[in-house]
Amino acid sequence: MPTPDQGDTLTFGYIPDCNDPGALDAGDRAWCNGKDPNAGVNGRKTRISAALDSMALLGPPCDRIASVVRDVLAAGHIRVFHIDTSDPTAYKKGGFARIGEGSGGYILLQDTWTDSFYDRKRSGTAYTYVNNVRTTYYVDLQYALAHEGDHLLRNFHIDDKTPSNPNGIGGLTVNSEHCGGF
Ligand SMILES: [Zn+2]
Numbered sequence: 001m002p003t004p005d006q007g008d009t010l011t012f013g014y015i016p017d018c019n020d021p022g023a024l025d026a027g028d029r030a031w032c033n034g035k036d037p038n039a040g041v042n043g044r045k046t047r048i049s050a051a052l053d054s055m056a057l058l059g060p061p062c063d064r065i066a067s068v069v070r071d072v073l074a075a076g077h078i079r080v081f082h083i084d085t086s087d088p089t090a091y092k093k094g095g096f097a098r099i100g101e102g103s104g105g106y107i108l109l110q111d112t113w114t115d116s117f118y119d120r121k122r123s124g125t126a127y128t129y130v131n132n133v134r135t136t137y138y139v140d141l142q143y144a145l146a147h148e149g150d151h152l153l154r155n156f157h158i159d160d161k162t163p164s165n166p167n168g169i170g171g172l173t174v175n176s177e178h179c180g181g182f
Helices: 026-033 041-056 062-074 111-115 143-153
Strands: 078-081 095-097 107-110 122-132 132-140
Touching: 026 078, 026 107, 041 062, 041 078, 041 111, 041 143, 062 078, 062 143, 078 111, 095 143, 107 111, 107 143, 111 143, 132 143
Parallel strands: 078 107
Antiparallel strands: 095 107, 122 132
């Protein structure tokens, strides 16, 4: 079953089936080639847990987002992927989570978050358009976890590309900056 785009009809509890390679789309391939951060590579689990601890300290709604992401991590349903540069059709976004799946969902996370931009001292900036106004925002691992966790709690992007916001990139959710600690 291909990974649906954000906002598609929900199938709760769905995890990509890596035993059915013919059915895999780019996002599913990234998932199937990804690694569970619980394996401990590069201190990923420690970095994710530290980011979630900081997020929880920010209070509602960040504590709830952190709690859901912690559940997903504990279930082994976060996978960290590396962009396959040999594949022109490879998944290249920073992450993915399906809208509204809560603790039963999964999170796909690009390794740049866990391995490079993993704390406040190692944050970066990006820009998008919100209501057609150019907006700069900070990004790091905590931001990425807040963004994907927000999706699990049924929050969509606030900057998607639409006819009235043609330069939006889908980088922001309502809580991604605040709960990202910025
Ligand atoms: Zn998103």
